[in-house]
Amino acid sequence: MPRIVKSADDRRNEILDGAQALFFERGYERTTVNDVIAKVGISKGGFYHHFSAKEDLLEGITARLAQDAVARVRDILDDPALGALERLNAFLARSRQMKREDAPKLRAAFDVIFRPENLLLYHRINAASIAVMRPVLTRIIVEGTAEGVFAVPEPEAAADVILHIGASTHDIMARTIAASGTAEEDAAIEELDRRLHFYGIAVDRILGLPDGSVPFVEPGFTRAVMTAR
Amino acid sequence: MPRIVKSADDRRNEILDGAQALFFERGYERTTVNDVIAKVGISKGGFYHHFSAKEDLLEGITARLAQDAVARVRDILDDPALGALERLNAFLARSRQMKREDAPKLRAAFDVIFRPENLLLYHRINAASIAVMRPVLTRIIVEGTAEGVFAVPEPEAAADVILHIGASTHDIMARTIAASGTAEEDAAIEELDRRLHFYGIAVDRILGLPDGSVPFVEPGFTRAVMTAR
DNA sequence: TCTTGACGACCGACCGTCGGTCTGTAATAT
């Protein structure tokens, strides 16, 4: 085979791109290192020159995804005109907007990520996003507590709890996706929507706010994302 | 090798016992099927006669553990004399008592379960215990809402959230265990204790109770469990 | 009581796959 040399960064990202595509298509375990190098057009030796193990791919991919996600809300986080509650709601609104925008891609990824055999992949993505969001959310809570809007004794712990509440959607999400195309799809989406609505209430309460202050979903959001093609 | 024949149930439990011991000692991935059959004193064929895959061991073990755990609190769950809040607190108190009783074994298991490479093992155990506890906790919340003591619009969702809050302790637990034996051990335990205390408050708020109604920890509990030998 | 035969528990050699290593080489930098 002809030898193609590229800069380390470019090659690394190429590998990450290929791996990410495969992971979101077949899952982590069902994707072999040989699959990845075949897709990227690279040799085994080349791969292991850039990554010391298959697991490193997960780290690289999830780190990139998380960095990305936070970059897209940076302006909201840095806007000095916003109060804590406004900032939090603007952040959540932006997140929803982004999800709506690439709902089809997201939905396709969900199909794979929420399969039981891909638990590890899901968990890593989740852990990475929590790690990135924790300091962000903590800052907002500290801010809100200083403003006297929130009433939270342990901001960092509260941030952790709130972020993990998102993880508790896993099961219902999985169920909803499994029900996709069947007669129960509609009911499953309804239930998921009710759940997400309640999670907003849980956040309100943890922050010491009146119910409904921090909406997690807006009308039609859940259905729009879950039925996207 | 001499052939030893036993009833399917006995053999199955023997295999589960051996596998559980190994998983809690070396973790799931680092335990091979050959390790298990060597420990139990059985052949490869024998093993696959009772289990269709290595993963089935996880299911079997976690199911057993979860069944066990719920059996040990059955009396509290069934006691008609208890109100919902009393029942919930009695349940948590019993759980703590059980943890204190076999703190050394628990602590040893923690050492393995919270290592990053054993994420799958941890997750399965957690998922199984949540699956078992969900209906139990849901019932308590429904009861409490009917009594007018709790104020929860979606009992099942609330149960899910509360159970998942426990999962958010994973990171700090892992950190605390990693700090074991170092100079930071003391500070890590303090922080873990503060976190657990806050989780109690989060539960109070989700249930619509005044802060401090549902204590997650009692003084000295965290240290007692985490420093057990 | 003894034989027979079916069934299920069990054996262990074997296999394919997969993550990872190693030796070597072409391209690039110094």
Next chain:
DNA sequence: ATATTACAGACCGACGGTCGGTCGTCAAGA
């Protein structure tokens, strides 16, 4: 010219899982 980096690809050992066959058990028929 030389060192370093980026890559190639044959190879390896370990592991999960399979498969054809064996042996203990027990019940029915002679």
